[in-house]
Amino acid sequence: MTSSNTPSVLFVCMGNICRSPTAHAVFERLVEQADLADRIRIDSAGTHAYHVGNPPDERAMRAAMTRQYRMDHLVARQVRPEDIAEYDYVLAMDLANLEILQSLADEALRDKPHLFMSYAPDYGLEEVPDPYYGGTNGFEQVLDMVEAAAGNLLEDIRRRHLG
Structure with missing residues (x-):
């Protein structure tokens, strides 16, 4: 739980x-449209340091722009163990990254990270597949999945934190 009254969300791939900057951008716009941008903190990070300091993948940004999502202000960073304590919602895109997050967490917080797709149980997939080595369709699928889960996440935050 964060020290402030501002609920916080960290998307992780x-x-x-x-994937995580796509979720960041989609959720950011959803929160802005709900007029809650000043009431919810949103961030994204990676479990590996491969791309620290870099912008999102060009293909991900192009796919996002076709749906009017902006990602050009995002910069890759690596998740830190303290992020798990700091953020209210720590949401992994897949099981491998969930396991890494759980291993980084203090023992008392091991159950805090969850799969992002747990907010879209009717979608039928629990993991957001990594589109990095695939074609354009993979980035569209990521957007579809993120859009399916984002609204339910926002409703959960409203119910639990914003009353």
């Missing part, structure tokens, strides 16, 4: 250039 491997390199922080495809």
Whole structure:
């Protein structure tokens, strides 16, 4: 739990250039449209340091722009163990990254990280697949999945934190 009254969300994938910045951008716009931008803190990170300091993948940014999501202000960073304590929601894109987050967490916080797709149980997939080595369709699928989960995440935050 954060020390302030502002609920916080951290989206996590491997390199922080495809899936987690896509989720960051989609959720950011959803929060802005709900007029809650000053009431919810949003960030994204990667479990690996491959792309620290870099912008999101060009293909991810192009796919996002076709749906009017902006990602050009995002910069990749690596998740830190203290992020797990600092953020209210620590959301992994897949099981491998969830396991890494759990291993970084203090024992009392091991159950805090969750799969992002747990907010879209009807979607039928629990992991957001990494589109990095695939074609354009993979980036569209990521957007579809993120959009399916983002609204339910926002409703959960409203219910639990914003009353």
